[in-house]
Amino acid sequence: MIQTGNNTTLEAHALECVRDDRTLFSNLGFRLERGQALILEGRNGSGKTSLLRILCGIRLPDAGTITWDETDISKLGPDYHVHTAYVGHRDGIKLDLTPLENLAMARALGKPNDTTLEEALEKVDLYGFEDVLTRNLSAGQQRRLALARLLVTDTVLWILDEPFTSLDTDGIKSIENLLDQHTTNGGMLAVTSHHAVNLANTTIQRINLSELAA
């Protein structure tokens, strides 16, 4: 496993993504360091989700590479995944498990940190729901549970696809706080969002995929 130092970087070089014969973006590059957030903007279908999935390593770029500490992520495999956490469109939680069971599984899939599962639930305002079947939670609560997965493993890069979907104003605010804390502690973020993302203490880079394509 590679050790991540303080000057870890995530770099994209000349990325290209083609879907259904349409080039969504090409020659896209950026460099993300600890403490920074990358915010992707653009119309629906401009390739935000595709780019995030490429950053995760789920999807292969049609051209170009992504490097983590100057090593191609497709060569790193699990050694890259151990530093990343992804919350996609789909929550990645099982409705027929309780929040605690869901988090326990999420924790086992990565490198556990010191936060207890109960603390993680408390941070996303789900304390007291740990033994209810997730099916019986509201959409906003389910989304918060999905985001709680970020808190139970020791990761650097959080990749978030529309994290604020179904959240109310208070929910958004508390999640923004969590994100801000993460970058302050030396984490990185890659986020798409329809809402404005307010991160007071974070250096933000924006990429607008619609403008890039034009």
Next chain:
Amino acid sequence: MTSDSLTRAFALLLKRDLVLAVRHRAEMINPLLFFVLVTSLFPLGIGADPKLLQAVGPGVIWVAALLAALLSLEGIFRSDFEDGTLEQFLLSSHPVSVLVLAKVLAHWLITGLPLLVISPLLGVLLGLPGDAIIILLVTLALGTPVLSLIGAVGVALTVGLRKGGMILSLLVLPLYVPLLIFAASAVDTAAAGLPVTAHLSLISALLVLALSLSPLATAAALRISLS
């Protein structure tokens, strides 16, 4: 990642799938019911002549087991795909093939093992002699894991498709042919009172081969299906 945490992930995933299965009992019972139903339809279709039944019995039971397994296969990955937990497995810091193995093991415990338990009853219904029933049990014990293992590759390839079910049977059933041949003829041979060591070692070889290759192929297929 240490092997310790890998073992924990394996155990937790296995437990998770078993818990989910218990909370969805119907899905567990359907293939079993199907297995019993199909087998008991045969005497109605071809007549209840004991000699005839005994002759076709091994084949019928094994074909029914094949179809019952096919019916349950999609359950391995479908719901995990739909709620996004499957992509979390691909993004874990553990080898995906090991996680796949945990899921396949769970699938076998949920659907394969019940077939095994109920099969002596079906053997009796079709008039198989005692020795043959014992061999039937042995072939199912060695063979049903192969069904789950090979099936997992097929499901992994079709899990992203809307009409994956039809294609799944086309992909998987031809690959089941060798197992069907060896297993059914083992029971047949046992019913005739002959030794079946050769058959059983062939089935074991299939199991070993499937066990070593299928998780890798399944993991690769999942990566492709989710990309």
Next chain:
Amino acid sequence: MSLNEFFNMGGYAFYVWTSYGIALLVLLINVILPLRQRKKLLGDIARAARRARRDTT
């Protein structure tokens, strides 16, 4: 050997010539299909290119 004998194939004419006929058919189909596909594709692509040019001007 006479031509008649040749076509008669020792009484197996039907089987032998049907087999060879089907073989010929299969081989021809596999040549014609890609030829037609290529022609259609090139036509489609040319039309699409012309349309694209008209749209931009």
Next chain:
Amino acid sequence: MFNNFFHKMASPKYFYRISGRLIPWLAIAFVLVTLAGLYYGLVKAPPDYQQGDSYRIMFIHVPAAWMSMFVYVVMATAGAIGLIWRIKLAEVVAISSASIGAWFTFLALVTGSIWGKPMWGTWWVWDARLTSELILLFLYLGVIALYNAIDDKRTAARAVAILALVGVINIPIIHYSVEWWNTLHQGPTVTKLDKPSIHLSMLIPLLLMAVSFKLYYAFVVLMRARCEVLERERHTGWVRELAETK
């Protein structure tokens, strides 16, 4: 360096040009070898002392059966190359092989069945080779169905490669198991669809036809691969130019 060379060789444009030049020569060679094979097979070779003239179906059936296996192996190999080295051209060759292989399998099945009629008196016997071919046909159809079901053609090609690899491991096992099953369930009295005690006069046309089928496969797979390349590269400049000059 080595890698670069191969990637250039495998560039779609280069492939399209070279294959265009190669196809006519392969086609001519195919016609010549086939004519020779037919002459030796239908005219020169004497009737078989047991099967009379019906055995001449062998000159199609056996090469077609060989090709059905051969093409599957080519498909799996090309698929593996595409998967490992991400060479798009290999993916194209793999998927172009699938339908040709399926046609060869179909041909082997139909001619086997027609050959069986005078031998066995029925159109279908569960003979080992025919049964294997039938299962092989299912394997091919699975590959084709999977490719057509997946919308994104790059993903489809990679999925198909995995399936072809799984299939190619299974084919020998299926083959062996079917042979085994066949000897269990049928006495040795039934003559198998097999080369009659082969004589040089029969071997020559058999080999000629085998070569002819290989040549045929070579130029037809190139033709199909060219179409696939055009389809995939339809948005590139060179394909548009090509289309408009035609």
